[in-house]
Amino acid sequence: MKAIELEAKPREARKRNQVKALRSEGAVPGVLYGSGEPSKVQVDDREFTQLLKNASSETVLLDLTVGDQKHLALVQEVQIHPLSRQRLHIDFREVKPDQAVVVTLPIITEGEPIGVKTGGGNMDQVLRFVKVKGTPAALPEELIVNVEHLDIGHTLHVSEMETPEGIEVLANEGNPVVSVAKPRVVVETAATEDGEEGAEGEAAEGEGAVEGTGGDAKPAEEGAD
Structure with a gap:
């Protein structure tokens, strides 16, 4: 993973209203955590926004310059x-080039499954992000999986993912990543003329039954008199 350069300034401890004023000036307060004591820093909000736009994933590796010192940080x-x-605070974590770290990377599919291309199936990406472990230099910005070979009814699992050398995927090997299912068939039921006539006949019979009940009730009333 390529490190992106970002400049930060040392920041003194401030009260809450002073930190609020700092944000109104276009800066974002932050803390750099490492092997020693945490360092309070601040970065320009516009620069950080541009940095995130240029990053291909949520995991961002930085060459963070604080004063006259450089730090490799996530x-x-x-x-x-x-x-x-509005951004309120940023936590930076200092890492060592030869030390493995755990990050979350996006999974990007490549190609069109044969089951979709020729069979009309539907592709479903079940897993879109996964945790991996590796040194900063070995970390890719994303994990790419080729799905062209997947036919209808087939599933690609974590164990079948190809990963760069030195990268360990921290997920159950049996977890599904991408699957291809049969196309869904929607059956529409149309009312036929016979069905409509039958419904009208049933309605007519129902109306006669009501009238008959009224007719039976009338003589009973006469007899009661």
Whole structure:
């Protein structure tokens, strides 16, 4: 995975209203966690937004410059306001080039299954993200799985995924990733003329029954007098 350059500035501890003022100035407060004491930092919100737009996945590896020091770091967590969608805080996690880390990567399908292309089947991607383990240099930005060989009724499992050397997929090998199912058939029931006539006949019989009941009731009333 290629590291993206980002500049951060050291940040002093501030009160809540001061941190709010910092955000209004276009900066986002953050913390860099590593082997030592956490370091308070701040980054430009516009630069960080552009960085995320250029990234191909939610897992972002950074060459983070803080003052005169460089750190290899991952974007660990971004806190966002639920209403305004403003970034409130960013956690950066420092990593070592030779140390394996656990990240979540997207799964991208490649090609069109033969069961869809020639059989009219439907492809269903069951698993879209998966956790993997590897060194920063070995980590891909996404996992690509070829699905061209899948016919109707076939399923591609985690154990069949091809991954780069040095990458371990942290998921049950039997978990399905992509499957191809038979096309769904929708059966429409149309009312026939005979059916309509039958319904009218039943309605007519029902009306006669009501009238007959009224006729039986009338003589009974006369007898009661």
